Amino acid sequence: MANHATSPGTARPEAIATVSPFPAIAPGHHLAPVAIGAPGSEQKIVFVPCPDWCATNHVSNWVHFLEDVDHTGDEFAVHVPSFFNEGKPVYSLTAAVGSDSMSTDPRMRAAHVIVGDEGSVDAYLTPDMARTTANDLRKLADKLDEAARTARLHNQHVEAVA
């Protein structure tokens, strides 16, 4: 390995004193530009640690205050249609990972899972709660498949005897 003369151990003390320490960034984070204030001359851009899974553009999604910055991952959505409501789903369920690093609530500061249905209230789940809910939704998906098979067989039987 090359012996670097500029390693901290050999740098002159007066040179070290002029180096301003770079803020430590937790693993899995990067510094992202964040717009504070409405677009215009008063808007400021600051850099904050942002989790690598965060899909939010913090410049276009500007906030009034730094405390309002929260991080959200890519959203996945399941839409449930109805043949009585063509073109518009009756239910929409979304899931994404989130973190509100400035929150006073440690559960919101930690990464958590947000499940929404386009209503005004979202569900906030710990990773354990999300795993349990995911298992239940898998059972619901199996039940949906089973119900679809039963309905298809019923319809084929009705057609056959008609």
Ligand SMILES: [Zn+2]
């Ligand atoms: Zn972010």
